[in-house]
Amino acid sequence: MSYAAYVFDAYGTLFDVHAAVRRHAAAVGPDGQLLSEIWRAKQLEYSWTRSLMGQWRDFWALTEEALDHAFARVPSADKSLRAELLDAYFKLDCYPEVPAVLKTLKATGARVAILSNGSTEMLASAVKNAALDSVIDDVFSVDALQTFKTDPSVYDMVTTAYRLYPDAVSFQSSNRWDVAGATKFGFRTIWINRTQMPDEYLDLSPSLILPDLNDVI
Missing domain, CATH: 3.40.50.1000 (HAD superfamily/HAD-like)
Incomplete structure (x- = not known):
């Protein structure tokens, strides 16, 4: 049909959604997959929470905040790559x-x-x-x-x-x-x-x- x-x-x-971290895998370090998984999970969680409370923030802002949380959860990941990872996610x-x-x-x-x-x-x-x-x-x-x-x-x-x-x-x-x-x-x-x-x-x-x-x- x-x-x-x-x-x-x-x-x-x-x-x-995991292509951004994968593109910089060597620089991110051995816990890149974990970083990417937390990043994605928090990005979604933030969208649902914001919807329920009626407190809008656009998805890009939530993507940035989720990456910051993922870095806090995965201390082995190189935080200096923040800008590069966000650019990769944008593309x-x-x-x-x-x-x-x-x-x-x-x-x-x-x-x-x-x-x-x-x-x-x-x-x-x-x-x-x-x-x-x-x-x-x-x-x-x-x-x-x-x-x-x-x-x-x-x-x-x-x-x-x-x-x-x-x-x-x-x-x-x-x-x-x-x-x-x-x-x-x-x-x-x-x-x-x-x-x-x-x-x-x-x-x-x-x-x-x-x-x-x-x-x-």
């Missing part, structure tokens, strides 16, 4: 299959879009760095709402902009919590389970689980 729009989460789905690599998959979807005539917690500037930089400008129709950032996923209003940005019912949208995310929110909203959902994590939110199951984006269509 084809869909009127294929909408993708950005971080972890199209763009490799994250996309996963290898992404350009071809998006190009194929674009050729079907469907809309291809990003729906992300990322700030407008972060997303523009990532899309440009990965040379995805020609295959992405729209980039929806939560900056417009000043709240984060899984607030239903975030998913509604797509249906309102495209004047579609939710079931006309196929939504892809590597984040299981994001898939749960999109499923509850009414999207057809695909969980891109890149790291073979166990399923959760069993009452909000995705339509499909894939190891990468290759079989999205």
Whole structure:
């Protein structure tokens, strides 16, 4: 079945969130993976906490704060690399299959879009760095709402902009919590389970689980 729009989460789905630390792995030191994992976990935790308390800070500010926390937790990591790591995060690599998959979807005539917690500037930089400008129709950032996923209003940005019912949208995310929110909203959902994590939110199951984006269509 084809869909009127294929909408993708950005971080972890199209763009490799661990690429920044990996790019500077030798300089960061032996605990680089731990640093990267804490950085990502805190980035997400801060977004959820801020949403619940109604205290907005954009995703870039949270990304900076999360990195500072990760450095505090991993004293072996070289803190002098802060600026380099943030620059690398601003220009994250996309996963290898992404350009071809998006190009194929674009050729079907469907809309291809990003729906992300990322700030407008972060997303523009990532899309440009990965040379995805020609295959992405729209980039929806939560900056417009000043709240984060899984607030239903975030998913509604797509249906309102495209004047579609939710079931006309196929939504892809590597984040299981994001898939749960999109499923509850009414999207057809695909969980891109890149790291073979166990399923959760069993009452909000995705339509499909894939190891990468290759079989999205």
